[in-house]
Amino acid sequence: MIQFSLEYAEKNFEEILKLALSDKEIVIPAGRGKNIKISSEKPKKIQISSKKIYSIDNLYASTLQMKNPPFISNEKLPRTVANIRNQLFFEAKKYPDRAFDGLYRFLHNPDILKASLERIFFKHSGAKVAKEIQSKTYRDFLSEIKQELESRKYKPQFSKQIFFPKKEEGAFREISLYDLKDKVIQTSFYLVLEPLFEAKFLDCSYGFRSGRTRDDAALSLKKYIRSGHTFIYDADIRSCFDSIPHKPLVNITNKRIADKHVLEVLETILAAPKRENEFSMEKRELSRGIPQGGILSPLLANIYLHEFDNFFYSKNAVLKATHSRMLRYADDFVVASRHHTEEQIKLINDYLNNELLLDIHPDKTRLVNLKQEGERVNFLGYSISLSDKNSHSSIQISPANSAIEKEKERLSVLLYDTYKNADIPELLEIVLERLESWRNQYKLSKKDYMYKPLYDYIQTELTQILRYRMAGFRQSGDDEPNGIVL
Template sequence: MSKLLDKILSRENMLEAYNQVKSNKGSAGIDGMTIEEMDNYLRQNWRLTKELIKQRKYKPQPVLRVEIPKPDGGIRQLGIPTVMDRMIQQAIVQVMSPICEPHFSDTSYGFRPNRSCEKAIMKLLEYLNDGYEWIVDIDLEKFFDTVPQDRLMSLVHNIIEDGDTESLIRKYLHSGVIINGQRYKTLVGTPQGGNLSPLLSNIMLNELDKELEKRGLRFVRYADDCVITVGSEAASKRVMYSVSRFIEKRLGLKVNMTKTKITRPRELKYLGFGFWKSSDGWKSRPHQDSVRRFKFKLKKLTQRKWSIDLTRRIEQLNLSIRGWINYFSLGNMKSIVASIDERLRTRLRVIIWKQWKKKSRRLWGLLKLGVPKWIADKVSGWGDHYQLVSQKSVLKRAISKPVLEKRGLVSCLDYYLERHALKVS
């Protein structure tokens, strides 16, 4: 057994991989084993599994193919490995990543230590503000499903030069997929959803990074999302066609020429961000599609027909608010979140008014909020015209921002200003 595989299978590394898989949770693979059931299974079977891996006799289980709706209405196909295979893949990644890192480009930001979507956007803004305002937006067609495995494994070998580990990785590539109960071979591609896939995608596309660097081009890549910034329309056309040719001829990947395009910053959507130019240069903010999806999510969480108490509803809202704002907090979006805040408070007033139901309950609720009795008597009889009632100034003052904050609601605007200040300081 090689030293590299020995390190992968070491107790310390496997324990770290186990804890990582456990914290990630996730669904069961084709064997039906859950994260909770893995402890007992490992106690009984890990020694045998480890020995099989050492002897190159271990056979990973096929991945379970599931379809996940995309925000744009399409379908993304994901593979769910078994929890055992997720743990082994994670163990490989933990040892291989530090070996691969020195080979990777500084402008590759996806699935790497101390890198993020946010840093990719910052680099892109740097290029735009340097005057490179023509953008080549490369779209790789079904990247994870079309990766040529022999080419990929050749690149893996160039980095690690370890037959035992390479054999195990290739077995994961060949493990197959279960679709609607039927098994299919996987002789091309690397399935999305596996712990290994992000690292393997970076190894494959690092060849693109090196080519772009050799040409002196300014680019940003996050996984298979790559944009190249150039100084003129004529140059952007040359770059688009020559880079597309390199990707197809040299890497064996497919460029979707109907989606690959030359665009300007204002028309670009990258990693969910849009771009606009202020008096002091280019800025980022959530793309209008990202804003629309977030509003729709909040709308679903504030449906009147959803029978859930207000405390739990606010907890769900806060999770969504914090997650969305944390992702986009680099962007300039004060007016966007202020508008969302106002609309959200209106919908919560509707919910509270509906939950009070009867006039007596509404009277009691208004009095408790400090509304004078003569006003509360009048307002409590307004009935079930929810939207109309929620817009009335008396209800806005009674169920105000401070009142909702006391109930635990996070203000989109306040949270954004707090997070944004940390990013620009």
């Protein structure tokens, strides 16, 4: 058994966790008679007293009471794969400027390929996955992928494109659909690359990262506003996923990945041909854009936009003078400042435009002074404002109007399409269950009156449905159904 002080543990968590993985039992005094125990016994756990137990696989550093612990999630991954990912993460954390080589062998590692298929199997319909494999066994299917990667003959298949309308008239969001083999290989890439880049990502980035949620980002903005950062630059990058150029993205990735075989496959995935549907023979090859719907795409977007995060928090005199703080959730970001200057906004926009070749969406971008009457900022589905304009600590968080309207549309589909033949009590139960689920998504809004627009909408629509059905019964001469009080 080895003992460390809590202070030492906080500064040297990589060393301690490596010791734990190598069958050493670690004990760290945590004060008041409590110990943190790290043991290699299965299942591996960290224990603080008898009441608080944490899974080692969800990155135990957080248990060591670090201020902003790094985090990778190995949930539902086998021990062999979790160990590989942890080792990559610790090495990347220890050597933040190193470009890692020798990674390609992990991509066709049998355990990682099997874990990749299992992840897809659990995320999607197991029957659908089995149908794609058809007559092959899972072992044969994975063996083929392994051989294809080992021989470096892998070529992605055509991805099928589907289009969803956006709010802007005539605009569509393009989603790529991949076959099972491509999904497995992309997942394998994700499992290997994520720990290396996660070790470098900054705390200001929240989107598509383990252990970081939309609510965490909103709470961070609330904290900045409370400390006097009431000038908010609320910005949106125009068609970000479709606009990221391939060559600069690969060059940025190359700073961390020195393995040329990994980079070659990454370029192949990015340049994979697309077609409009399964019957179309026309293919499109693009030099920009990462496919929405791709398993790797959120990670690639964060890798590219990490350059912006670094730029923002570098030693820049203008941003430092305005006491600016930035929060980014994928391509949606806000800058909170104590003071505002036009030079500040120009600096941000010029960097995105000139260095990253990305544009700010003018219709979705605005500057807000929360101390002005009626001003509020909409961020990640929340509307944030000051209830007392003379105090930056009186912060009110509620669901944004756009989020409420979107939920009304979903409720309308439930009422008039999906469950149109359900009786009224059943319909009421369904929509109230849906509303409770929606409230849980917006749990930072703690005042009941903030949900009143949706309750009013449900009551109005159910009353209308009940009247319509009652009128139908009267015309048909049937007995009236049992009434319901709304």
